[in-house]
Amino acid sequence: MSTVALVCTLSFIGIAILLSKWQKLGLEKDILIGTVRSAAQLLLIGYVLQYVFHNNHPALIAVILLIMIGIASMNAAGRAKGLQGGRWRIAVTLSVTETLTMSLLLGLGIIPPVSQYIIPVSGITIGSSMVVCGLFFNQLKREADASRGEIETWLALGATARQAVQEVLKRSVRFSMIPTVDTMKTIGLVQLPGMMTGMIIAGTSPIEAVKYQLLIMFTLTSSAAVTSILLGLLSYRMLFTEDMRLRYLK
Structure with missing residues (x-):
C-alpha cells in the first residue's frame, strides 16, 4: 500500500x-485520540518487530511476550474492579495459556x-484471552449479585465456597466463550x-490462507477454554471475605 493510499484511509x-x-454522540475527541494512538503504536511496534525479526534472539522474544501479557493484564483487570487480586490472577492465567x-x-x-511466527501468533492468542478475561469478570460479578440468595443459602447449608458458586462459575465461563464459539460457527x-x-x-493462495486461519481459530478456541476455566478456579474465592461471607460487588 502506498503512503498516499494510507493517508486516504x-x-x-x-x-x-x-x-x-x-448525532451529538460526543465521541469526536475519543476518535481523534484513538486514531493518533493507534497509528503511533502500530508504527512503533512495526519498527520494533522489524528489529526483533532480524535478530531472532530468544531474550528479545521473551521480553515482547512479557510486555504483551503485562499490558493485557492491566487492561483486563479494569473489569475486575471490586475484586482484590484480579490483576495477578489474570497475569498468571494469560501466562499459563500462552505457555501451553x-x-x-x-x-x-x-x-x-x-x-516471525511466535510473536504474531502469541499476540493474537494473548489479545483474545484478554477479552475472555474481561467478559468472564463482567459476567461473574453480575451472576454473583443476581444469585446472592442462592449462594448464601448454600453457604448456610454448609457448602464450601466452590460448591456455592459452582453454577455461577459455569455460567460465567460459558458467557466468556460465546464470542469465540459464535465466530467458529460463522467464519x-x-x-x-x-x-x-x-x-x-x-498474494498468498486462498487455500494456504485458510490453513493458517484454521490454525488461529482452533488455537483461539482452546486458549479461550483454558483461560476462562483457569481464571474461574483462581478467582472464585475473591467473591468471599475471609469469614466466608459473600462480598457486595460494585
Missing part, C-alpha cells in the same frame, strides 16, 4: 467524526521456532477474518 475516520458530531499454547504449537512442529460465511484477508491481499 483517514477519510473513514472523518466519516466517523462527522456522524458523531451530527506455544508449547503445543512448537512441540508439534505446527509453526517454526522463529520470532467464512459471515466474515473473512483479518489474518486470512491480509494474506490473500498480500
Whole structure:
C-alpha cells in the first residue's frame, strides 16, 4: 500500500467524526485520540518487530511476550474492579495459556521456532484471552449479585465456597466463550477474518490462507477454554471475605 493510499484511509475516520458530531454522540475527541494512538503504536511496534525479526534472539522474544501479557493484564483487570487480586490472577492465567499454547504449537512442529511466527501468533492468542478475561469478570460479578440468595443459602447449608458458586462459575465461563464459539460457527460465511484477508491481499493462495486461519481459530478456541476455566478456579474465592461471607460487588 502506498503512503498516499494510507493517508486516504483517514477519510473513514472523518466519516466517523462527522456522524458523531451530527448525532451529538460526543465521541469526536475519543476518535481523534484513538486514531493518533493507534497509528503511533502500530508504527512503533512495526519498527520494533522489524528489529526483533532480524535478530531472532530468544531474550528479545521473551521480553515482547512479557510486555504483551503485562499490558493485557492491566487492561483486563479494569473489569475486575471490586475484586482484590484480579490483576495477578489474570497475569498468571494469560501466562499459563500462552505457555501451553506455544508449547503445543512448537512441540508439534505446527509453526517454526522463529520470532516471525511466535510473536504474531502469541499476540493474537494473548489479545483474545484478554477479552475472555474481561467478559468472564463482567459476567461473574453480575451472576454473583443476581444469585446472592442462592449462594448464601448454600453457604448456610454448609457448602464450601466452590460448591456455592459452582453454577455461577459455569455460567460465567460459558458467557466468556460465546464470542469465540459464535465466530467458529460463522467464519467464512459471515466474515473473512483479518489474518486470512491480509494474506490473500498480500498474494498468498486462498487455500494456504485458510490453513493458517484454521490454525488461529482452533488455537483461539482452546486458549479461550483454558483461560476462562483457569481464571474461574483462581478467582472464585475473591467473591468471599475471609469469614466466608459473600462480598457486595460494585
